[in-house]
Amino acid sequence: MIEAVGLTKHYGKTVAVDNLSFTVRPGQVTGFLGPNGAGKSTTMRMILGLDNPTGGQVLIDGKRYRQLHRPLRTVGALLDAKWVHPNRSARSHLRWMARSNGIADRRVDEVLELVGLTAVAKRNAGGFSLGMSQRLGIAAALLGDPSVLLFDEPVNGLDPEGILWIRNFMHRLAAEGRTVLVSSHLLSEMAQTAQELVVIGRGKLISQSSTAEFIEQASENTVRVRSPQVDLLRAALLGDGATVTDDGVDGALVVHGMEPAAIGELAAARGVTLHELSPQRGSLEEAFMQLTKESVEYHAHGDEVPVQDLPV
Numbered sequence: 001m002i003e004a005v006g007l008t009k010h011y012g013k014t015v016a017v018d019n020l021s022f023t024v025r026p027g028q029v030t031g032f033l034g035p036n037g038a039g040k041s042t043t044m045r046m047i048l049g050l051d052n053p054t055g056g057q058v059l060i061d062g063k064r065y066r067q068l069h070r071p072l073r074t075v076g077a078l079l080d081a082k083w084v085h086p087n088r089s090a091r092s093h094l095r096w097m098a099r100s101n102g103i104a105d106r107r108v109d110e111v112l113e114l115v116g117l118t119a120v121a122k123r124n125a126g127g128f129s130l131g132m133s134q135r136l137g138i139a140a141a142l143l144g145d146p147s148v149l150l151f152d153e154p155v156n157g158l159d160p161e162g163i164l165w166i167r168n169f170m171h172r173l174a175a176e177g178r179t180v181l182v183s184s185h186l187l188s189e190m191a192q193t194a195q196e197l198v199v200i201g202r203g204k205l206i207s208q209s210s211t212a213e214f215i216e217q218a219s220e221n222t223v224r225v226r227s228p229q230v231d232l233l234r235a236a237l238l239g240d241g242a243t244v245t246d247d248g249v250d251g252a253l254v255v256h257g258m259e260p261a262a263i264g265e266l267a268a269a270r271g272v273t274l275h276e277l278s279p280q281r282g283s284l285e286e287a288f289m290q291l292t293k294e295s296v297e298y299h300a301h302g303d304e305v306p307v308q309d310l311p312v
């Protein structure tokens with residue numbers, strides 16, 4: 001379990017993390033979601049004791065990282081997969097890590113097997129593909145068989161097969177009862193990976209909820225309707241209190257604030273023919289844009305981050 005309470009980090013005048021409180025529970029994958037520059041990496045570094053908070057604290061199983069007796073046995077992390085000695089083999093890289101942490105060599109072979117790198121264990125890690133480097137980084141994180149795992153943007157740059165492998169592996173780690181926190185700015189990816197979401201923008205907590213709740217609360221469900229008597233239909237909908245906008249594609253209307261059944265009944269009562277009546281379920285992308293709007297607007301006007309760098 002990870003508990004952040006009032007966690008704050010200033011770099012000079014930059015407030016990277018701002019009074020952030022959240023809880024990451026065992027047994028499920030928790031996504032740590034936010035636009036670029038939202039403060040995800042800074043938060044992860046503070047969880048791991050690599051950066052000192054300006055205020056507040058973050059505890060792992062009730063203790064600060066530095067109070068942990070054998071940190072690698074409690075928490076494992078993948079921050080930067082390319083952090084290996086290029087001329088070391090995968091096995092010797094892991095043995096070096098294991099030995100400096102009082103972990104037996106036999107565990108190295110176990111973790112290589114777990115991540116599917118046994119066949120290439122003797123090859124130089126410097127020549128590994130990104131996908132293989134990520135697996136090696138995960139093997140290193142698992143060396144101490146920790147109950148808490150942190151992954152910072154683990155699927156960045158991976159091909160679909162690599163993404164699927166990481167996603168399934170995370171589910172497996174969570175199913176074993178571990179606490180798994182994975183950061184991403186990829187919303188669609190998190191929708192498929194995480195059961196719980198901690199969403200941040202500008203270093204502040206925007207929401208913590210289940211992924212399903214997040215989508216439900218944040219995105220507005222609308223209904224797309226097409227009719228050969230579009231003006232009649234529009235007038236009827238407006239008269240009944242709905243908000244109506246034009247889809248702009250094929251003369252369809254987008255109706256906000258009215259259920260599909262009510263629209264169908266209203267159309268029937270007014271003798272309006274419908275050619276389409278389709279509910280539009282909000283996507284995670286929309287939900288995310290909706291909830292991080294404030295931080296996106298800030299960046300757009302404040303010129304801190306070019307708009308094209310923001311997630312779409």
Ligand SMILES: Nc1ncnc2c1ncn2[C@@H]1O[C@H](COP(=O)(O)OP(=O)(O)OP(=O)(O)O)[C@@H](O)[C@H]1O
Nearest residue numbers: 011014016034035036037038039040041042043185
């Ligand atoms: N060492 C540092 N010195 C100064 N500013 C920093 C430092 N590290 C991070 N920042 C700033 O803190 C803010 C949060 O950065 P952070 O890297 O934590 O965000 P992030 O959500 O991980 O973004 P990304 O997905 O782009 O990595 C940014 O404005 C960043 O420029």
